Amino acid sequence: MSTPGFSDLTAVVVNCTLKPSPTLSHTQGLLDVAIAIMRAQGVEVDVVRAVDHVLAPGVYPDMREDVPGGSQDRDDWPSLAPRILDADILLLGTPIWLGDKSSVATRVIERLYGLSGDLNDRGQYLYYGRAAGVVVTGNEDGAKHVAMNVLYSLQHLGYTIPPNADAAWIGEAGPGPSYLDEGSGGPENDFTQRNTTFMTWNLMHVARWLKDGGGFPAGGNSRREWDAGARFDHPNPEYR
Template identity: 30%
Template sequence: MKAIILLATLKNKGRSNTEALVEFIAPYLKQQNIEYEIIRLASQNIVPGTYTHMNVKDDWTEIYNKILEAKILLFATPIWWNNHSSELQRCIERLDEVYDIILEGKDSPLDGKIGGIIITGDSDGVEHITGNIANFFCSIGVTVPPYSSLGVIWEGHAKNSKKTKTQLQKYYQRNYAKDATSLAESLKKAAK
């Protein structure tokens, strides 16, 4: 069973709270025999648009094909001004063509896929973003099972925080191990 994780940090390299949370969750996915690939969106060339296939050369077609091959699709995003990141929004916009297919009365190419949501922030916004992404997933044929989101709000995620990756991992392990287990188990159960 394969998962594609779209890592929507705004950083193309260096310390990222969202990347640290994805790395924390990864062993829980492995325990459920879920293989995964992390695609760091900020390191990809994804042009703006609302179609999967456009007359441009960028990385979206390859990413979309990986989504089609996977059983599980995870969106991992930081919170910026009570919203998901602009990197994730660009992917949502490029997936709009899937919704066009559904409006034509055809089956979604993403039918049967299982969706999950990973969010980091320092003050608020998790419920709002989770609801928006879950709504989007449902609109394009991706199933969102119970317990398939993990949002961590903590002042240690603040923009100017100097927390190391090790400190982040210890905090997640101490406070979110049960949630990570539930997330991985729910994804596996729904994907069967």
Template identity: 45%
Template sequence: MKALVINCTLKTSPEPSNTEALAGVVVGQLEKDGVQVDVVRAVDLDIAPGVTSEPVREGDQWPAVHERLLDSEILVIASPTWLGRPSSVAQRVLERMDAMLSETDDDNRPVAYNRVAGVVVTGNEDGAHHVISEISGALGDIGYTVPGQAWTYWHLGPGPGPDYLDEEKGRDWSHSTARAMAANLHGVARALTDRPLSAPPG
């Protein structure tokens, strides 16, 4: 079984990413359960704005990400909180994924069917549940199954403050929730492998 984590931080590599660090707890649990995990930092790629899976222009790197999505049973979208909302990078990723609504597999099922998804959020301001809701709702629209409690987050409340990598407070809860998230994603992904959803009625 394969998983893809798309880190939607605004920080380019090799700058440390708080969001990727928390997502790493989910990755560790998935790998412990035998899942092969691939991590993509979307801001490092040239992803053009658009709503297609095909290249929007020369050099557009989204098609390669799309192929990795189709090669994975589990998807994790990881985003920082900015102004109480998902990052602009996360929004761009979801806009490109919108094309999957009209793509079907060989059994005429939407290509996101029988795949599961969850969300990781970091930030030193409130709004994590709003970000989780926005991203989870979009993934459900696209066709992913979003299990219960398939999320984790870390923040220290409203206003400025230390980052996840600089502060131990709150990490234990975020980490235990991340491990539960990974277990729920893996469990539901296995269930859908054993008993896949059929194509929706016409």
């Protein structure tokens, strides 16, 4: 069966580990599997380790200015955001801590939210026309909870979520080997291999459809037109 070409697609992979470079990141280890598949298909992949950047807390595009109550001295988000916005695919990776995504993943999503009110040239929300997925690692329960949380957040911002858009590996509950540790069984785990592969291909397929269609279809979803008075066949409660 022939598959469409993906060589004009771009992806950004944001690793939300708590470990700064060059410390070994098990989350990066699993993300590297998805990266290898995308690069084998010609996708240009940009890799970001978010903790290496100063991402000021807040939900404004630039926390150094125009911030009620005071500004931050440094904020790397304005230089990082264009790398995310330029990509057809966003793959966010996070470890599990206390059953939830990392604090770094929360910060990245909060900063993404700070741009969610902006519009594209169709009047749709800014993140329309892009595909997103999530990778989770850890040795405690919570992979599905984290995936639900992250994927909900990304679709709420406007990303398109493909089927099977999450992949995870968790070791035995409690202290023990992590994904890249010798003897963990993580890289050899068939369930994780399959889910990571399907997720990556589905991200590429959806990104291909969106790019070929010129973005997410317009119709009934323009914030600009809604604000101008359009109601897209929503029934008028005054005439029920």
